[in-house]
Amino acid sequence: MPEGDVVWRTARRLHAALAGRELTGCDLRWPSLATADLSGRRVLEVASAGKHLLARLAAHDGEPPLTLHSHLRMEGSWYVERTGSDGRGRRSASGVRAVLTTGAWTAVGHKLGMLDLVPTSAEADLVGHLGPDLLGPGWDADEALRRLLAQPRRHLGEALLDQRVLAGVGTFYMAEACFLAGVSPWTAVGELPAPARFVALVHRLLDANKDRTGQVTTGDLRRGRENFVHARSGLPCLRCGTTVRVAPVGAPPQERTAFYCPRCQPGPAPTDDGRPQAPLGSARRRPARASAAPPGSRVRR
Numbered sequence: 567m568p569e570g571d572v573v574w575r576t577a578r579r580l581h582a583a584l585a586g587r588e589l590t591g592c593d594l595r596w597p598s599l600a601t602a603d604l605s606g607r608r609v610l611e612v613a614s615a616g617k618h619l620l621a622r623l624a625a626h627d628g629e630p631p632l633t634l635h636s637h638l639r640m641e642g643s644w645y646v647e648r649t650g651s652d653g654r655g656r657r658s659a660s661g662v663r664a665v666l667t668t669g670a671w672t673a674v675g676h677k678l679g680m681l682d683l684v685p686t687s688a689e690a691d692l693v694g695h696l697g698p699d700l701l702g703p704g705w706d707a708d709e710a711l712r713r714l715l716a717q718p719r720r721h722l723g724e725a726l727l728d729q730r731v732l733a734g735v736g737t738f739y740m741a742e743a744c745f746l747a748g749v750s751p752w753t754a755v756g757e758l759p760a761p762a763r764f765v766a767l768v769h770r771l772l773d774a775n776k777d778r779t780g781q782v783t784t785g786d787l788r789r790g791r792e793n794f795v796h797a798r799s800g801l802p803c804l805r806c807g808t809t810v811r812v813a814p815v816g817a818p819p820q821e822r823t824a825f826y827c828p829r830c831q832p833g834p835a836p837t838d839d840g841r842p843q844a845p846l847g848s849a850r851r852r853p854a855r856a857s858a859a860p861p862g863s864r865v866r867r
């Protein structure tokens with residue numbers, strides 16, 4: 567799932583291709599927007615806010631400035647191609663949800679999880695709930711810390727994934743930050759030893775990855791060694807050799823997967839039946855019951 571750094575790079579790429587240019591074509595394949603036509607509007611900028619993308623369009627024909635808002639959710643992407651090229655073989659045509667055409671470049675939104683069109687003055691209705699944006703120009707570490715500590719009994723992993731606390735963290739950075747801090751994702755936020763340092767760590771991880779393709783938290787770019795625990799269930803911890811495990815964090819039905827090393831990350835941990843776990847993604851090659859997250863796992867204190 568794309569996290570803040572991927573969305574930040576997507577915004578930068580779209581901005582470079584579209585900003586300052588007039589849309590000569592627009593095709594929004596989204597039920598509520600099927601009749602919307604943005605042709606003739608000039609793109610002012612494309613920005614990210616946490617995991618949200620905001621394409622801001624100038625006023626046109628007496629109509630106010632508009633913002634085309636999108637979210638990549640699980641598998642969405644935006645790609646840019648030269649206008650007139652057919653993008654052959656890049657993505658399935660049935661997955662296309664938005665096409666924004668300019669004289670030089672065309673941006674194609676593929677398998678987007680959300681698409682909205684609102685007056686720019688109403689953007690806050692869509693993103694006003696977000697906590698401080700880890701990669702935003704106005705990153706506010708103090709406010710992030712305040713929001714993180716606001717519910718001291720909440721599990722750290724769950725709080726980190728709440729976009730109202732910190733905008734931009736997904737399961738990858740949640741798991742890696744907890745590993746690097748040496749705490750389990752089920753640690754109560756109020757028991758985090760050095761919360762301000764932890765917030766700074768999360769910020770540093772995303773910031774360090776925003777300019778490169780791929781996410782690296784180990785400093786080691788070799789394949790399979792880029793990160794410590796995320797998606798590595800069943801494999802030995804790169805630091806201590808203990809088998810990395812995975813269990814749900816957060817309350818159903820919104821629980822997410824948290825990967826952790828039981829030895830490097832002492833503290834509250836989920837009980838599970840101890841059965842072998844496979845790395846994330848390997849379940850696709852196995853029977854369905856080999857799913858990474860053990861059902862029925864409970865948290866022990």
Ligand SMILES: [Zn+2]
Pocket residue numbers: 803804805806807808827828829830831
């Ligand atoms: Zn370990």
